[in-house]
Amino acid sequence: MTTNPSSVSPAVIRLARYGASQLREIVGDDDDPFGVAEAGLTWLPKQEHFAVRRNGRLVAHTGLVTLPLSAGPVETQVVGFGGVVVAPDLRGHGLARLVVTSALEHARTMGPQYGLLFCRPHLVPLYQRLGWRTLQEDVEVEQPDGPVVMPLRSMWVPLRDGAQWPVGPVRLRSLPM
Numbered sequence: 001m002t003t004n005p006s007s008v009s010p011a012v013i014r015l016a017r018y019g020a021s022q023l024r025e026i027v028g029d030d031d032d033p034f035g036v037a038e039a040g041l042t043w044l045p046k047q048e049h050f051a052v053r054r055n056g057r058l059v060a061h062t063g064l065v066t067l068p069l070s071a072g073p074v075e076t077q078v079v080g081f082g083g084v085v086v087a088p089d090l091r092g093h094g095l096a097r098l099v100v101t102s103a104l105e106h107a108r109t110m111g112p113q114y115g116l117l118f119c120r121p122h123l124v125p126l127y128q129r130l131g132w133r134t135l136q137e138d139v140e141v142e143q144p145d146g147p148v149v150m151p152l153r154s155m156w157v158p159l160r161d162g163a164q165w166p167v168g169p170v171r172l173r174s175l176p177m
């Protein structure tokens with residue numbers, strides 16, 4: 001009996017290195033693969049990288065980085081999710097779900113109570129389907145010239161049972177991811 005390769009869920013791998021050339025392997029020569037260039041923000045590289053390789057080519061990625069954040073009176077840490085991207089020719093087949101879910105499973109072992117991400121408004125439903133919640137508060141983030149209000153949507157996910165997002169102004173004490 002033969003196995004249809006398309007029916008087998010691909011494996012998520014960890015990458016030690018993820019930079020411009022790995023991103024290009026996924027998206028090709030797209031100057032603005034995340035569609036956020038007009039926001040003019042400076043972003044932070046991620047520390048841990050989850051990816052899918054198909055026929056030797058990287059086709060999907062999600063990155064994680066632990067960052068300090070204050071929310072109301074609470075000083076805490078969050079696991080920032082970023083660099084979520086899937087090869088243009090393979091979108092709509094569950095690869096984002098696969099890498100984000102795998103990164104989420106790992107994030108639950110990292111210590112912080114909350115995951116945080118920023119996305120364009122049309123992607124809010126995608127992340128909601130993966131268990132993320134919209135943060136109603138504006139989020140201030142660091143930039144080279146000082147803090148600014150993040151213009152994208154902010155979403156969070158509990159990384160521990162029962163974690164509740166603290167009430168009050170939210171400030172990410174780093175560049176955004």
Ligand SMILES: CC(C)(COP(=O)(O)OP(=O)(O)OC[C@H]1O[C@@H](n2cnc3c(N)ncnc32)[C@H](O)[C@@H]1OP(=O)(O)O)[C@@H](O)C(=O)NCCC(=O)NCCS
Pocket residue numbers: 033034035083084085086087090091092093094095096097098118119120122123125126127129
């Ligand atoms: C956003 C992106 C990563 C989605 O990748 P994908 O592999 O097509 O997504 P999936 O097929 O895994 O979809 C996951 C879920 O979200 C839904 N979804 C996918 N794209 C969506 C969209 N644009 N709007 C609403 N829902 C969407 C799917 O229906 C699916 O739900 P289901 O699993 O319950 O059926 C991909 O379009 C991409 O790389 N875009 C450019 C980079 C980018 O904008 N990244 C986001 C940074 S925050």
